[in-house]
Amino acid sequence: MVETRKFVYILILLISIFLFIIICDSTYxxxxxxxxxxxxxxxxxxxxxxxxxxxxxxxRDR
Known part of the structure; x- marks a missing residue:
């Protein structure tokens, strides 16, 4: 039960960081x-x- 909760928290954290990087990189x-x-x-x-x-x-140069 605790392992599942930790996994979900880590998954949410990684997805939010990934989305933050995408949004910041796409702005001008x-x-x-x-x-x-x-x-x-x-x-x-x-x-x-x-x-x-x-x-x-x-x-941004690509």
Whole structure:
């Protein structure tokens, strides 16, 4: 009975961590800097700056 409860708790913990990683990895970081081309936007580690609708948006490199 106790082993089953521990297993369920660990399973819930691992699933919640997995979902948290998926949600955080899929978000993008908007930058309110105005731009005309992609070269106007800064790039950071693992992110590439792209110009979309006149504003810079950082997209994660894959």
């Amino acid at each position: 970081i908007p930058i309110t800097r105005t731009c005309i081309t992609d070269k106007d936007c800064p790039s950071w580690k693992n992110y590439t700056g792209r110009c979309r609708k006149g504003f810079c948006i950082l997209n």
